[in-house]
Amino acid sequence: MDSLALSINAWRKRVTFRIGLVITIAILLAGVAGGLFPLIYGWDIGFRIVSESFQPPSLKHLFGTDDLGRDMFTRVLMGTSRALVQTTIVIVLSLFIGLFVGAITAYYKGFIEKALSYITELFLAIPSILLALVFVILFGRGALTVSLALVASWWSWYGRFAYLQARAIRDLDFIVLAKHYGLPGVYIILRHIVPNIMSPIFIQALTDAGSVVIELATINFLVGVGTTSIEEPDWGLMLGYGVRYVFNYWWIPLLPGLFIVLMALGFALIGDSIYEEMHPQLKRRWRLWF
Amino acid sequence: MVLEASIKSTDLSIGYEYDYGILWVVNSVNIVVWRNTTYCIIGESGCGKSTLGNALAGLLPTYAYTNGYLEIEGRTVVRGDETNYNGVRGRIVTRIPQDPSSALNPYATIGEQLVKVIEHHYGVRENALEKARELLKLVKLPLEVIDYYPHELSGGMKQRAAIALALAPMPKVIVADEPTSNLDAYLRGVVASLLKRVQRELNLTLVFITHDIALTSVICDYIAVMYAGTIVEEGVSSKVLHNPLHPYTQLLFKAIPKLGYRETLSTIPGSPPSPTSYPEGCRFRPRCPVGFSECYKAPKLIEVKPQHKVSCWRYA
Amino acid sequence: MGITLNYVVRRIVLSIAIILGISIITYVFIYLAPGDPAYVWAGRPRGPLASEAIARARVELGLDQPIYVQFFLHVLRFFSGNWGLSIRFKQSVFSLVMRNFASTLELLLVSFAISIPIGLFLGIHSSLYRGSKIDAAINSLSIVLSNTPRFWIGLAMLLAFTSLNIPTYGRISDNFRGELVERVGLYLVDSLLQGRLDIFLDVLIRIIPPALALSLYPIGAIARVTRISLSEALQEEFVREAVSLGLPRNTVVYGYALRGLIPSLMQAIGLFFSYSLIDAMAVEYVFGREGLGNLLVKAIPASDFPLVTAALIIVAIVYVVTNTIADIVQALINPRVTM
Numbered sequence: 019m020d021s022l023a024l025s026i027n028a029w030r031k032r033v034t035f036r037i038g039l040v041i042t043i044a045i046l047l048a049g050v051a052g053g054l055f056p057l058i059y060g061w062d063i064g065f066r067i068v069s070e071s072f073q074p075p076s077l078k079h080l081f082g083t084d085d086l087g088r089d090m091f092t093r094v095l096m097g098t099s100r101a102l103v104q105t106t107i108v109i110v111l112s113l114f115i116g117l118f119v120g121a122i123t124a125y126y127k128g129f130i131e132k133a134l135s136y137i138t139e140l141f142l143a144i145p146s147i148l149l150a151l152v153f154v155i156l157f158g159r160g161a162l163t164v165s166l167a168l169v170a171s172w173w174s175w176y177g178r179f180a181y182l183q184a185r186a187i188r189d190l191d192f193i194v195l196a197k198h199y200g201l202p203g204v205y206i207i208l209r210h211i212v213p214n215i216m217s218p219i220f221i222q223a224l225t226d227a228g229s230v231v232i233e234l235a236t237i238n239f240l241v242g243v244g245t246t247s248i249e250e251p252d253w254g255l256m257l258g259y260g261v262r263y264v265f266n267y268w269w270i271p272l273l274p275g276l277f278i279v280l281m282a283l284g285f286a287l288i289g290d291s292i293y294e295e296m297h298p299q300l301k302r303r304w305r306l307w308f
Numbered sequence: 309m310v311l312e313a314s315i316k317s318t319d320l321s322i323g324y325e326y327d328y329g330i331l332w333v334v335n336s337v338n339i340v341v342w343r344n345t346t347y348c349i350i351g352e353s354g355c356g357k358s359t360l361g362n363a364l365a366g367l368l369p370t371y372a373y374t375n376g377y378l379e380i381e382g383r384t385v386v387r388g389d390e391t392n393y394n395g396v397r398g399r400i401v402t403r404i405p406q407d408p409s410s411a412l413n414p415y416a417t418i419g420e421q422l423v424k425v426i427e428h429h430y431g432v433r434e435n436a437l438e439k440a441r442e443l444l445k446l447v448k449l450p451l452e453v454i455d456y457y458p459h460e461l462s463g464g465m466k467q468r469a470a471i472a473l474a475l476a477p478m479p480k481v482i483v484a485d486e487p488t489s490n491l492d493a494y495l496r497g498v499v500a501s502l503l504k505r506v507q508r509e510l511n512l513t514l515v516f517i518t519h520d521i522a523l524t525s526v527i528c529d530y531i532a533v534m535y536a537g538t539i540v541e542e543g544v545s546s547k548v549l550h551n552p553l554h555p556y557t558q559l560l561f562k563a564i565p566k567l568g569y570r571e572t573l574s575t576i577p578g579s580p581p582s583p584t585s586y587p588e589g590c591r592f593r594p595r596c597p598v599g600f601s602e603c604y605k606a607p608k609l610i611e612v613k614p615q616h617k618v619s620c621w622r623y624a
Numbered sequence: 625m626g627i628t629l630n631y632v633v634r635r636i637v638l639s640i641a642i643i644l645g646i647s648i649i650t651y652v653f654i655y656l657a658p659g660d661p662a663y664v665w666a667g668r669p670r671g672p673l674a675s676e677a678i679a680r681a682r683v684e685l686g687l688d689q690p691i692y693v694q695f696f697l698h699v700l701r702f703f704s705g706n707w708g709l710s711i712r713f714k715q716s717v718f719s720l721v722m723r724n725f726a727s728t729l730e731l732l733l734v735s736f737a738i739s740i741p742i743g744l745f746l747g748i749h750s751s752l753y754r755g756s757k758i759d760a761a762i763n764s765l766s767i768v769l770s771n772t773p774r775f776w777i778g779l780a781m782l783l784a785f786t787s788l789n790i791p792t793y794g795r796i797s798d799n800f801r802g803e804l805v806e807r808v809g810l811y812l813v814d815s816l817l818q819g820r821l822d823i824f825l826d827v828l829i830r831i832i833p834p835a836l837a838l839s840l841y842p843i844g845a846i847a848r849v850t851r852i853s854l855s856e857a858l859q860e861e862f863v864r865e866a867v868s869l870g871l872p873r874n875t876v877v878y879g880y881a882l883r884g885l886i887p888s889l890m891q892a893i894g895l896f897f898s899y900s901l902i903d904a905m906a907v908e909y910v911f912g913r914e915g916l917g918n919l920l921v922k923a924i925p926a927s928d929f930p931l932v933t934a935a936l937i938i939v940a941i942v943y944v945v946t947n948t949i950a951d952i953v954q955a956l957i958n959p960r961v962t963m
Contacts, residue, residue, distance in 0.1 A: 034764060140645040143943045147902045148936040149649075151920070155927050156653055156664065228771045235773055239906055244925035257776065261910060268783055275776035282771040290767055297852075365868050371755070398870015410861035415883055415958060424879075425869050457959045470865075477870055 028291040038287025045281045049102040052095035052251075064088065064096045064251045072267050082269040084260070094274050096251035100161055101231060101281060107165040108172055108230045113223050115173035120180020121211045124188050125203060135181060141174035150237045159241050161250070168233060175226070176219055183215035221296065225289025228282035235278050253278050314481055314513040315341040315364060319376035320386065322359050322368065330373050331583045333359045335537040337376075338609060341530070343480075346507055346514040348524045348545065350560075351534035352580055358406075358485055360534070361517045365403035365483040366393030381480055398429060401481040404503075407490055408470035412458035418444075418469050419454035425476040443472040446509075447502060464495045468502070475506065481513045488520060496520065500527050521564050525549055533557050536581055536591040539609060543616035553618040556592045590621065598622065635951065639944040646940050647702050650933045651695065654685075662687055667711030667927045684708070707937075708930030712923050717934045720919060725938065726809030727795060727915035728904050731838065734812075734831050735904075736897060739839035739846060744889075746843070747850025752877065754855055762847060770844030775906035778837035782911055785833050792833045795913040797826045834911045838903055842896045849892045850885075857881040887954035894946025901939045 028035040055063050071087040073079050081090035123134040146168055153167030187193065188211070196206050235254035242248060242258020253274045260271030317339050323332040334356040341347045349357045362368050363378060366385065378386035381400050385393050405411035413421055422440035427433065444451055447468040458466060467487060474482055484503060488496040504527040507514040516528065524531055528545040533554065541554040552558045562574045578595040581587060587594050589604040596603065602621040609619040654661045663669075666681035686694045701707070707717040750762035785792040796804065796811055800823045807814050812831070815823035857863060858881050866880045905917030912918075916935055923931040 034760075034767075136641070137645075140642050140649075143642050143940045144646055144649070145898065145902055145936060145939040145943070148932065148939055151924060152650060152653055152929070152932050152936060155924060155929060155932060156656070157658070232771065232773050236775065236902065236906055239773075239775055240909075240921060241924055243909055243921050246925075257773075257779075261779065264779055264783060265786065271779055272776070272783070275773060275779075278776065279772050282773075283768060286767050286771045290763070367864055367868050396870075397868060402870070403865070403868040405861060405865055407861060411865040413862045413866070413880055424875070425871065428871055428875065459959070473865070473869065 024292055024295050028288075028295045032291040032294070034287045035291035038284050038291065041280050041284035042288060045098060045277070045284055046102070048095050048277070049099040052097065053099040055092060055096060064093045065249060072263075072270075074267075075269050075273070081273040082267070084256075084270055085263065085267075090256075090269065090273060093251040093256065094253070094277055097253045097256065097274065098277060098281070100250075100252055101234065101278075104161055104165045104234055105227055105230050105281075107162070108168045108234070109223050109227055111166075111169045112173040113176055113219065115169070116176025116178075117180050117212055117216065117219065118207070119173070119177040120182075121184050121207045121215065123177070123181045124184030125207055125211060135178075138174050138177040138181065141171050142178060144171050146171035147233055147237050147240070150233075151240060154237065154241055159238070159250075159255075161252070164234060164237055168230065168237070172230070172233075176223065179219050179222060180215055183218065184211050187211065187214055218296075221289060221292050225286060225293065227289070228284075228286035231278060231282045231285070311342040311345075313340050313379075314343040314381055315339065315347075315515070316379045317377065317386075320360075320363065320378050321375040322356075322363055323373045323375075324369075325371055325373065326584075333537055333583050334363070337539055339532060339539065339542065341481075341513060341515060343513055344507075344511050345529040346504065346516055346527050347530045347532070348516045348518065348528035349532050349534055350518055350521055350524060352560075353519060354580060354582075355534045356537040356583075357517050357534050361403070361483050361485045361515065364481070364515055365401055365485075366391075366397040367403065398425070398477040398479065400479055401483060402474040402477060402479040404467075404471055404474045404482060404484040404487045406486045408466035409458065409463070409490075411470055412466060412473070414458055417455050417457055418461075418472075421473060422454075422476050425473065429477045440472075440476070443475055446475065446506065447472045463491060464499070467491060467495075467499055471499075471502065471506070475510070479512070481515065482507070483515045483517070485517045486519070487516075488518065488523065496523060497526070503527065521561065533560070536586055537583065538591060538619065540592065540620070541618045542609065543613075543618075547613070547616045551616075553612065553616070553623060554592075554620050555596050555598050555622075559597075590619075631955070632952075635948050639941075639948060642944055643937060643940060644699065646937055647699060647933075648695070650936065651698055654929070661685060664927075665708075665929060667929060669711075707934045710923070710928055710931045712926035712928040712931065713919075717930045720931065721916065721934050721938060724915050724919050727811075727913060728901065728908060728917065730810040730812060731831060731835055731908060731913065731915065732897065732900055732904050733810075735835035735838035735900065736842060736893075738835060739842035740893065742839070743843045743846025744850055746847035748854060748877070748882070750847065750851045751854040751858065754851070759851075763851065766844035766847040766851075768844070769840045770848070772840060774837050774841055774903045775910050777840060778834060778907040778910040781833045781837050790829065791826075792830055793912045795827070795830060795915075796823070797830075800826055830911075830913075834907045834913065838900055838907050841903060842893070842900060845896050846889075846893060850889065853885050853888060854881060857885055883957065886957055887950055890953055891947060891950035894950050895943070897946055898939055898943040901942055905935075 029039070065088065067087040068089050069079060069083050069087050071083060071085050073083040073087070075082045079089050079091060081094055084090055084093075119134060119138065123131050123138065149171045150164060150167035153170065154164060157163045193206060193210050196210055235257065238252050238254025239258035242255035243261055245255070245259060248255045248259045256274045257271050260274075263270045264272075317337055320334065320337045321332050322334040323330040325331075337360060349360065351357050359368075363374070363386065364380070368374070368391065374386050374389055374391055376386065376388075377384060380396055383396055383400070385391060385396055412418070416424075419437070419440055422443060423433075423436045426436040426439050430436070440454060441451055444453060449465060449468050449472065453461065453465065453469065458469070461469060471487075487503070488499050491499060500523050503514060503516070506512065516524070518524065524545060530543065531545045531548040532539050532542040533548070533556065534540070535556050541548060541552065541557050548557070549561075552561055556576070559574065559576045563576065565573060576595060581591060581594070590596070590599070590607050593599050593603045600621070605621075607619045607621050607624060609617050610624065611617045612623040654664055660678070662678050662682040662685060665685055666677040669677040682688070686697045705718045707721070709715070710717050710720055713720060746762050746766065750759045753759050782792055791797065803820070804811065804814055804823055805818055807817055811827045812824065815827055860881070863876060863881045866876045905915070905920050908915045908917030909921045916938070919931065920935050
């Protein structure tokens with residue numbers, strides 16, 4: 019179905035969609051602000067000691083200051099743009115890999131199908147966060163590393179989804195005939211299979227963006243609790259690192275979490291509204307049936 | 309014999325919600341079904357006959373809108389937008405499904421399903437099993453079917469099992485919604501005559517919905533012809549079948565092949581209108597070969613001959 | 625019923641194959657990582673003993689032998705329970721994991737004992753009243769619940785309970801620590817076996833806040849899955865048939881529609897269980913409970929590669945086991961499936 023029409027319908031009828039959109043736009047703005055800060059205030063904004071350490075939230079420092087006296091709000095905003103970029107990388111790369119692996123798995127019957135679906139199943143069984151932790155131990159905790167680490171197992175969701183979708187259409191006439199005419203497999207996969215299985219997977223990916231945010235935060239949280247100092251303005255790291263201060267300076271581990279919740283919720287609400295629009299049997303008016 | 313009304317509808321309309329309002333699929337239907345008779349509803353697919361059948365069986369989806377009145381065995385089940393089928397479903401009216409393979413519970417044996425229904429309505433376990441056996445005998449199924457799962461039965465046997473299940477609560481009315489459309493030609497006749505026999509033996513009221521007109525002559529006492537959500541012709545089956553009055557019915561009957569004759573089959577020009585764009589006045593007007601100016605007003609279903617009603621301005 | 629020995633064997637082989645695949649992947653990672661594999665396996669040691677540790681790792685990995693022999697040795701070690709030596713704790717990884725698994729499992733079991741009934745209840749009612757205000761409320765609630773980081777809620781709860789002077793930090797009060805005799809490893813069971821109600825209550829009070837924090841995700845997720853699949857099942861023809869036969873509402877919903885969903889729901893719950901295992905690690909750390917989480921958190925900064933790998937494999941085993949159970953239940957319930 020036309021995704022634009024779906025979105026317009028969702029906007030017209032669903033409060034949750036509107037709330038989700040507002041939250042997402044707010045998060046995007048915060049991300050842009052966080053991205054612009056270094057341009058305006060110099061590259062060390064967010065790392066700069068601006069006040070005494072452990073200042074509670076006030077008008078001057080909305081989220082207070084951390085153990086080194088850095089402004090938490092600035093760091094959280096910078097974390098927003100970091101999280102947005104990371105989430106985009108994870109979703110886009112996973113979608114890309116998953117779509118093609120799924121389409122290939124379904125298209126080539128026989129050994130390739132068996133092998134690829136085993137590999138997909140294997141990566142589904144691997145807990146993504148732990149795999150990412152192994153990654154982080156080996157390659158360091160850079161923003162790109164963590165994203166790629168998550169992609170390493172996240173693609174398998176879309177891989178299986180795409181496989182199931184493609185398997186449902188692979189025996190339809192337009193694909194069988196294309197094969198019969200001798201068109202190359204790559205062409206059939208790109209022009210016939212992928213365009214026909216994309217849209218539900220895209221919706222799924224949009225809904226998943228919320229989970230990706232949380233997974234990224236969890237990975238960084240687990241990394242963060244063990245470290246002795248953090249430089250990167252990353253939500254998960256800030257939370258994890260801040261746990262040691264929870265009893266005395268509650269704002270350090272708690273306030274950055276608000277942004278994680280908002281961002282995850284924004285994506286999830288939008289994705290869910292569109293999902294409901296696509297499944298009208300879920301939304302019709304209710305009356306005691308039996 | 310005094311005829312008593314079993315089902316009576318007054319201006320019954322049924323609609324579904326869609327993006328731009330309510331789509332009325334069945335419009336102002338007035339029918340009376342007499343007790344212990346077989347009443348057939350025929351028409352093309354999409355004319356609203358299944359929706360009407362669902363309303364009779366109490367299976368309208370949760371999101372359906374209703375209007376008018378519907379009485380079954382003296383109980384008002386539809387009044388305006390309110391529906392109340394409590395105590396009517398099962399006890400008074402049951403339904404024979406179109407596709408028995410999806411209608412039988414795949415997780416339980418035929419016997420379990422029968423016993424569950426009988427137990428719920430009449431209690432007592434030993435009798436329930438005995439009753440289940442009787443039902444299987446009635447529909448001519450071998451007794452060992454009691455331990456079979458639905459997927460182990462053939463298409464015709466599934467339909468018989470579904471009929472047994474529909475008879476289990478001992479209803480007074482049975483709504484059969486195209487019970488034969490998934491069967492091959494031979495089994496169709498067998499199942500239809502089984503239904504007729506059961507209807508006679510158990511003194512049931514049978515509402516038979518079909519698009520297979522050849523079958524109706526075999527089993528029906530009364531026939532109603534539906535077109536675009538309205539009933540265009542209704543009457544005793546022999547009269548309707550041999551002397552159709554409405555132009556739609558006439559064309560419809562001409563479009564049916566008859567065994568042993570080699571005449572050219574005629575087709576009805578155009579296609580049935582969709583519920584989003586019903587024409588004004590008589591809904592058959594755009595396709596009608598004999599329409600005239602009067603047809604821009606909506607005709608009423610009136611009795612033009614004894615026990616034969618038609619909704620057409622040519623007879624008004 | 626429909627399960628044959630052949631199916632069970634095939635399923636076990638598949639499970640082993642998956643675990644094997646995971647050990648391959650981790651092994652490949654060691655090679656992909658920058659630097660000498662032995663150096664990585666040894667946890668990037670520094671100091672005077674470094675060269676010795678690297679030499680030991682080299683022997684352990686069998687780096688002087690051809691690659692297939694190395695891999696064969698690796699698998700052999702893995703299945704004989706020799707998962708290497710933890711770099712951080714200088715102990716056998718296998719025994720460390722086994723010792724701490726019970727605590728994490730106990731937390732998870734309690735949290736699922738909370739979340740399965742609540743999640744099912746919410747999902748079923750949201751589906752029965754779909755399109756209504758109740759449905760909208762439950763659905764929004766489950767979205768919020770499943771999109772909140774559990775460790776964050778855990779932190780907030782810890783803070784709240786502590787300020788109310790309810791002891792929630794740690795797994796058991798220090799006073800009782802010496803008195804409890806560990807038999808099963810689950811303190812709730814152990815304290816009851818010992819007949820000590822006071823210890824039981826202490827352990828219970830300490831386990832409920834983290835279990836609540838953990839159960840947020842499964843509650844939301846179970847409610848969502850139940851709502852969607854039950855809404856679809858209620859449209860099924862055989863459910864309509866049951867309605868038309870006048871069967872009562874509860875029979876139709878629970879006996880007909882829901883019954884067929886049990887396998888897929890179990891599978892989904894199994895999946896959430898293995899997800900929650902990781903959440904449990906984070907929450908466990910927040911509440912200062914011993915367990916896999918605490919182990920893991922300490923392992924990461926020390927680059928304790930063998931220990932993290934072991935945790936990965938444990939979670940994967942849980943995933944495979946729950947999946948297998950769900951499949952077998954599917955065969956038991958659905959007469960159409962023969963395996």
